[in-house]
Structures are given as C-alpha cells and as structure tokens.
Amino acid sequence: MxxxxxxxxxxxxxxxxxxxxxxxxxxxxxxxxxxxxxxxxxxxxxxxxxxxxxxxxxxxxxxxxxxxxxxxxxxxxxxxxxxxxxxxxxxxxxxxxxxxxxxxxxxxxxxxxxxxxxxxxxxxxxxxxxxxxxxxxxxxxxxxxxxxxxxxxxxxxxxxxxxIDDDFLLELGPKLIENREELLVEYLDELKENWKNIMDKIAINAPQHEKINELEHKIDRLEEVKEWL
Ligand SMILES: C[S@@+](CC[C@H](N)C(=O)[O-])C[C@H]1O[C@@H](n2cnc3c(N)ncnc32)[C@H](O)[C@@H]1O
Known part of the structure; x- marks a missing residue:
C-alpha cells in the first residue's frame, strides 16, 4: 500500500x-x-x-x-x-x-x-x-x-x-510551535497570507471595520512567533 x-x-x-x-x-x-x-x-x-x-x-x-x-x-x-x-x-x-x-x-x-x-x-x-x-x-x-x-x-x-493561557497559541497550534515543527514557517506565512486576503476583502466595503484591526494585531503576533523560532 x-x-x-x-x-x-x-x-x-x-x-x-x-x-x-x-x-x-x-x-x-x-x-x-x-x-x-x-x-x-x-x-x-x-x-x-x-x-x-x-x-x-x-x-x-x-x-x-x-x-x-x-x-x-x-x-x-x-x-x-x-x-x-x-x-x-x-x-x-x-x-x-x-x-x-x-x-x-x-x-x-x-x-x-x-x-x-x-x-x-x-x-x-x-x-x-x-x-x-x-x-x-x-x-x-x-x-x-x-x-x-x-x-x-x-x-x-x-x-x-x-x-493554555493564550488562545492565540491554540489558533496557531501549541505543539507545532513547541516542537518547531518542520514546515512551520511556510505554514505561518500561509496563515498570514489568508488573513491579509480577508483584510483586503473586508476593506473594500468597510475600511474601518474592527475585524481589520483584529487581523492586523494577529499578524503582528504571528510575526513575533516567527522571530522567536
Ligand atoms: C474526504 S473522505 C476522507 C477519507 C479518509 N479518511 C482520508 O482522510 O483520506 C471523507 C469521508 O468521511 C465520510 N463521512 C463524513 N461524515 C461522516 C460521519 N459523520 N461518519 C462517518 N463517516 C463520515 C464521508 O462519507 C467520506 O467517505
């Protein structure tokens, strides 16, 4: 097989x-x-x-x-x-x-x-x-x-x-981060790209939408995780 x-x-x-x-x-x-x-x-x-x-x-x-x-x-x-x-x-x-x-x-x-x-x-x-x-x-x-x-x-x-005291870790995958899993950087970059696409779509009709700030904050945190790796 x-x-x-x-x-x-x-x-x-x-x-x-x-x-x-x-x-x-x-x-x-x-x-x-x-x-x-x-x-x-x-x-x-x-x-x-x-x-x-x-x-x-x-x-x-x-x-x-x-x-x-x-x-x-x-x-x-x-x-x-x-x-x-x-x-x-x-x-x-x-x-x-x-x-x-x-x-x-x-x-x-x-x-x-x-x-x-x-x-x-x-x-x-x-x-x-x-x-x-x-x-x-x-x-x-x-x-x-x-x-x-x-x-x-x-x-x-x-x-x-x-x-888990930080829900953001649950969003990314706590063991993926802890184990510095192979493909982690590529996966985080894919996630960031998805979030950016969502932000761009929302911004077309509602550039002040609170979701945009939320996603910007998540992208900043994701970058911090990448730096730590
Ligand atoms: C895309 S296939 C995945 C097959 C295999 N597990 C894999 O990962 O390659 C999804 C299968 O799950 C079955 N499925 C969906 N809901 C289910 C449920 N509640 N209980 C059992 N099987 C389910 C579908 O009939 C389908 O055959």
Missing amino acids: NLSARLKKIIEILDLPTTVADIGTDHAYIPIYLAQNSECSAIIASDAKKQPYQVAVEHVQRAEVSKRVEIRLGSGLSVLKEEEVETVIIAGMGGPTIKEIIATDYKLAQQLEQIVLQPMAGAASLRKWLVDNRFKITDEKLVRGQKAEKIYQVLRVEPGIMD
Whole structure:
C-alpha cells in the first residue's frame, strides 16, 4: 500500500500498536496499511455513506486483509461500542464535522486513549473546542498535500485538561510551535497570507471595520512567533 504524504503523516503520529477505528475511512487506505504493517490487534474501518463503504469493502478484499479489518456502515462513533478501541482516527473532513462526531458521542470519546484528527479546514476552532471540552493536544504535525497546494495539520489528542493561557497559541497550534515543527514557517506565512486576503476583502466595503484591526494585531503576533523560532 503506497500512502500519500498526508496519510503517512497520520500513521506517523499514531502510537502503535493499538486497537483502532478509522471513522470516515472512504478508501480504507489507513486500515489496510495498518493491517499490512502493524501489530494492531483490532482494526475497524467505518463510513457513514454506502458508496464509500462499498469502496472500503472492495479495497480490503483486494488487499486480502478482510480477516484483520472489520468494515462498518454508520455515522461517526455510533459504530463503536464503549471501550471497544483505544484509538480513533478522523481524517479528511472539515473541522466542524469532526467536532460534531466527537460531541455526539462525547462519553465514548472521553474513554479513548488517543484520537488522531486531520481537519481539512477549521483546525483553529477545532483546537479551541477540544481544549474547552476536556481534551489535551499531545502532538501536532504539518504535511504538504500531494499537489503541493496546501499544508495540512494532523493532531493527536487525548482526554484531559490542557492549560493554555493564550488562545492565540491554540489558533496557531501549541505543539507545532513547541516542537518547531518542520514546515512551520511556510505554514505561518500561509496563515498570514489568508488573513491579509480577508483584510483586503473586508476593506473594500468597510475600511474601518474592527475585524481589520483584529487581523492586523494577529499578524503582528504571528510575526513575533516567527522571530522567536
Ligand atoms: C474526504 S473522505 C476522507 C477519507 C479518509 N479518511 C482520508 O482522510 O483520506 C471523507 C469521508 O468521511 C465520510 N463521512 C463524513 N461524515 C461522516 C460521519 N459523520 N461518519 C462517518 N463517516 C463520515 C464521508 O462519507 C467520506 O467517505
């Protein structure tokens, strides 16, 4: 199984071996990879939609790992029994969808040992929600997408309290900064560019809008972080 850089990064951040469910698996590449390359004793792949579920079934059969990977159809963590797995992966979805999946089965999520998340967008508000809801971020990584078009964030979290006195760090990624993660400067520059674009758009109709000051302040703080690196 030849994984994309994004999926490889998800594997890299996992504490292995473990018992694991890949929620929203689609192609089932991660479960297949784990079946072929790890000692994980239970591997579940699930998807909410029939078509990706069928794709997962076909891929798992073709890879001849049906005995190691169990495929389930259903939404979010509802496919799991409490304490059935130690680890959940939720990747390739928007931050709000990931938040919804965790919030819907919060009790089960709070019993997990690790949750690996790879939001396609909305990582900052996902982080804030997680920390406000008794999850702590234990590791974070960055990876450039296949077409070099975008840098993705991968988070490993676990139940617990994370003391963060500065929400701006949560916006950037506290572990990314602490670990001086590879690609960090490029990622911060991308973020700055996004904020500048938003400022320019707002300024067309409302040059005095308070959001512009807010974004200017954030860009100043981002520059301070870059200097510290
Ligand atoms: C873009 S694919 C990502 C596939 C894979 N996880 C990856 O990162 O490459 C998103 C998948 O999540 C599934 N999905 C969306 N919401 C879901 C939910 N609430 N529960 C389970 N699967 C969901 C979709 O059906 C789709 O197959």
